[in-house]
Amino acid sequence: MRTNELRKLLEEVKDGQIEVDKALDHLKELPYKDIGIAKIDYHRELRNGYPEVIYCEGKSIDHIQQIIQEMLKGNNNILATRAKEDVYQAVKEICPDAAYHALARIITVKRKEVVTPDSYIAVVTGGTSDIPVAEEAAITAEMLGNRVERIYDVGVAGLHRLLGNLEIITNAKVIIAVAGMEGALASVVGGLVDKPVLAVPTSIGYGANFHGLAALLSMLNSCASGVSVVNIDNGFGAGYMASMINKL
Template sequence: MTDKEIEEFLLNIKSGKTSVEEAADRLKDLTFKELGYAKIDNNREARVGYPEVIYCAGKTVDQVKGIVEFMLTKNNNILGTRVTEEMYEAVNSICPDAVYNRLAKTITISKKEVNKPDTYIAVVTAGTSDIPVAEEASVTAELLGNKVERVFDVGVAGIHRLFNRLDVIKGARVVIVIAGMEGALASVVGGLVDKPVIAVPTSVGYGANFGGLSALLCMLNSCASGISVVNIDNGFGAGYLASMINRL
């Protein structure tokens, strides 16, 4: 609960709008809600600024549906990542407002407006094959209340394409660079902008790419300053971190 919500909660008890029994029930779920298969962190937004996000991979359809069903009672914006079509259909049956992004494999449910800063995040990919990870990053950042500019398919194999969109990239407050293969684009962008760069290696590439390991190591060893690196295919982590920087 935020300070404002706590104040309103106490006033409702004093005025009699909320009974002692209702107050006791609500306090039971103050920190987390026990569902048996999941403990939903009800206090995360008050601690860190954003509500809990549902990582759906490895969960059953019924588990995802149950988690979303409870989270809807809190009236927060909801984000689910690594979502299957079957999971989306189950969520859509209880919340027709749920939006499924098939590229990003995300579900978003917008319940309240979030004030957006004037600045924006640039999401840049080396190739078209990197777009699913880029969309996960973009959807995450947008739901958290950020404007996002997408710059796709500007990798080092055709470097002139990057320079054609450099004004958009330089205008961002923070840049997410997503690349597979050898992951060189993050270093190139890092050497051209005066903004923080969040590099995301992807599992795109041929055999010696080792499922994204070559891009990860290249990005970790970048000689360009101001680059941080998240895990392979972790568009969500990049979008979340970029949002924190953009909203400082």
């Protein structure tokens, strides 16, 4: 947003020509910064409650560096998903306080504290192989200002492991269930709790798993009420949605 536009809007609020709520609506629709290779959406946090997230896959290292440099001018927290080790090393050159979460393939930069509610999100996995997707969900939720409890490797092949952690799961405000193979974990969890369950199918499994399609269809066809499904391996989407639910 140009300076003269902002000054005019502030003057109108001050003179009572426009209500604060209407001025806020104007601000929500206005500013972004065009840096040539990307348009940085500065007001996404104002509109949606969370700042813009950088999806690194498919972007060049140079473009990622430019985007992060621009976003850091506003002292913003940075969440960059699907980032490889070489991308992280390049980001460290311009931002020494960047952290890399290798399992989740996420780069984070924390410049300001985010208010965290007392309630928490539980992230549950069927197996150890599902942990990378689960960590993408967990790190995303934590960066958006949530407490996360991790309960890993409690799939239906050994149901006693899940039941042994039931108290932690049932006390969460929202549960993220991450599973590959046949994806049965989401239905089991959904049948045990009175909280929303976000199901994340993973591409883990043998041939007939079809790279996560079998788990996706199982979760979509769940007979348990209160289960919603995100895309295959979409830990980020689940973490983001869980954060929105946890903060309601």
